[in-house]
Amino acid sequence: xxxxxxxxxxxxxxxxxxxxxxxxxxxxxxxxxxxxxxxxxxxxxxxxxxxxxxxxxxxxxxxxxxxxxxxxxxxxxxxxxxxxxxxxxxxxxxxxxxxxxxxxxxxxxxxxxxxxxxxxxxxxxxxxxxxxxxxxxxxxxxxxxxxxxxxxxxxxxxxxxxxxxxxxxxxxxxxxxxxxxxxxxxxxxxxxxxxxxxxxxxxxxxxxxxxxxxxxxxxxxxxxxxxxxxxxxxxxxxxxxxxxxxxxxxxxxxxxxxxxxxxxxxxxxxxxxxxxxxxxxxxxxxxxxxxxxxxxxxxxxxxxxxxxxxxxxxxxxx
Amino acid sequence: xxxxxxxxxxxxxxxxxxxxxxxxxxxxxxxxxxxxxxxxxxxxxxxxxxxxxxxxxxxxxxxxxxxxxxxxxxxxxxxxxxxxxxxxxxxxxxxxxxxxxxxxxxxxxxxxxxxxxxxxxxxxxxxxxxxxxxxxxxxxxxxxxxxxxxxxxxxxxxxxxxxxxxxxxxxxxxxxxxxxxxxxxxxxxxxxxxxxxxxxxxxxxxxxxxxxxxxxxxxxxxxxxxxxxxxxxxxxxxxxxxxxxxxxxxxxxxxx
Numbered sequence: 055x056x057x058x059x060x061x062x063x064x065x066x067x068x069x070x071x072x073x074x075x076x077x078x079x080x081x082x083x084x085x086x087x088x089x090x091x092x093x094x095x096x097x098x099x100x101x102x103x104x105x106x107x108x109x110x111x112x113x114x115x116x117x118x119x120x121x122x123x124x125x126x127x128x129x130x131x132x133x134x135x136x137x138x139x140x141x142x143x144x145x146x147x148x149x150x151x152x153x154x155x156x157x158x159x160x161x162x163x164x165x166x167x168x169x170x171x172x173x174x175x176x177x178x179x180x181x182x183x184x185x186x187x188x189x190x191x192x193x194x195x196x197x198x199x200x201x202x203x204x205x206x207x208x209x210x211x212x213x214x215x216x217x218x219x220x221x222x223x224x225x226x227x228x229x230x231x232x233x234x235x236x237x238x239x240x241x242x243x244x245x246x247x248x249x250x251x252x253x254x255x256x257x258x259x260x261x262x263x264x265x266x267x268x269x270x271x272x273x274x275x276x277x278x279x280x281x282x283x284x285x286x287x288x289x290x291x292x293x294x295x296x297x298x299x300x301x302x303x304x305x306x307x308x309x310x311x312x313x314x315x316x317x318x319x320x321x322x323x324x325x326x327x328x329x330x331x332x333x334x335x336x337x338x339x340x341x342x343x344x345x346x347x348x349x350x351x352x353x354x355x356x357x358x359x360x361x362x363x364x365x366x367x368x369x370x371x372x
Numbered sequence: 373x374x375x376x377x378x379x380x381x382x383x384x385x386x387x388x389x390x391x392x393x394x395x396x397x398x399x400x401x402x403x404x405x406x407x408x409x410x411x412x413x414x415x416x417x418x419x420x421x422x423x424x425x426x427x428x429x430x431x432x433x434x435x436x437x438x439x440x441x442x443x444x445x446x447x448x449x450x451x452x453x454x455x456x457x458x459x460x461x462x463x464x465x466x467x468x469x470x471x472x473x474x475x476x477x478x479x480x481x482x483x484x485x486x487x488x489x490x491x492x493x494x495x496x497x498x499x500x501x502x503x504x505x506x507x508x509x510x511x512x513x514x515x516x517x518x519x520x521x522x523x524x525x526x527x528x529x530x531x532x533x534x535x536x537x538x539x540x541x542x543x544x545x546x547x548x549x550x551x552x553x554x555x556x557x558x559x560x561x562x563x564x565x566x567x568x569x570x571x572x573x574x575x576x577x578x579x580x581x582x583x584x585x586x587x588x589x590x591x592x593x594x595x596x597x598x599x600x601x602x603x604x605x606x607x608x609x610x611x612x613x614x615x616x617x618x619x620x621x622x623x624x625x626x627x628x
Contacts, residue, residue, distance in 0.1 A: 101628060104466045105465075105466065106462065106465055106466055106625075106628045107625075107628045126468045129466060129467050129468045130468055132466070134463070134466035136459055136462060136463065136466075138459045139458075139459065140458070140459040140460050140462055140463030140464075141458075141460075141463075142385065142389070142458070142460055143458065144389035144392060145385060145388065145389055149385070149388065153381055153382075153385055154463075154467065156377075156381050157378060157381070157464065157467050157468065157469045158467055158468065159468070185392065201463070
């Protein structure tokens, strides 16, 4: 059964069309990744599904409740961990959790036991009675997640759960999310800028670009859907533009793009194509400092479906 | 009732957080004493200012109670801006939290703080020999006036906070409203010594309604009909400004 259904969601902020018909569904118990750069529409999608904003058109159901007609039923069924921490910094971790639980209709011994359980689950028992102001970034993030889980929701929304964390904390968070999904039997909708994160956590992903979903499937399927191999070349400063023109002209090279000193392209067979690429570049006096051929990554999938490298889209629509 | 329960919990959250700031508590308690002692000394030699009161401090006490309450109210929106900036409001919005309670809690909290300050001022006043001529009822009226006038301005302040959503603009607005309304009231001097046009304008000033009610209760110990009308007017304006704040909250939600 589907835990989340979005059908043709549209949303406009002034002149910016943030959502231009978003349709997808998430099965019960699944971790689903909405993948896109800033402003592509994944955060707006989450705001609609968590009842923070109403869509201009389209329908959405979360845990079998209509987000527009039965917002309070949706709110009781979901946990929302926003991009920016919503914890009360002047209160203790425990106080934050107790208030959240009360608002969600819990009380008494059940609430106290659940708060203790969650503090244990996310590993902030020692800090429970300290004011959140003194928490580290990772601890605050774990409290955010606990706040979303207090009322035992069936669906959890994680909006960029690891943005702003260092790589070590990010890896720890991935393990955590996986474990929570199992222990709490959650359906998780995850938005992320990090392709690696989606690849690692999500059973299925949808790629969002300009307010619409351009590809959907298991990360493996999406990568397999791209034939051939990706070739990444590192160039000397200032030569990328010319190199891009040369590589684009070569037979068999598709989806060539440049990001700083890195040039990416996709070819049917890396080992066969690389000598040709290198000699074409060196013939024009362009020095290549390194070259690598690999199976297509989600980066390449993204490039393939959006026609753009994975960089920020219009920030205004974020 | 759900709204009442949610408001209560959210007021509790705000007060608990404030109790963690010792300097804030110290200022909260010391500031009204300073007003009372400072102004009490400054104007005590001018007998025309105090109306029919036996001492200027006695005349001044109800005024200072009201002044603290309404100044506190004008600044109440700052806490709303902090909660908006720190995404606490958005977190509540994704839960079944009563929307009304999110706004009301900020308004009621201002009223509760005004009551605390009124208690301190009253105790200091007793120490300075102030006599509340209206007795226990007089004290109740004084507290009611402080509670209501704080909420009147907390409603406006929260509405401004939700419209501008920036601290600097909020501070400018609070100053813009606060000082003129104080001088267009009989907080410091009796109505009769004000210029005529100010007397006329002050009749429409909710701050002055609170001053009239509390001064009748403390200094005269009578005129209860007029006291009742002024308190009822304050209840009415509180409902208006709190509704306005709630309306601006809905306009904030539409920006999400």
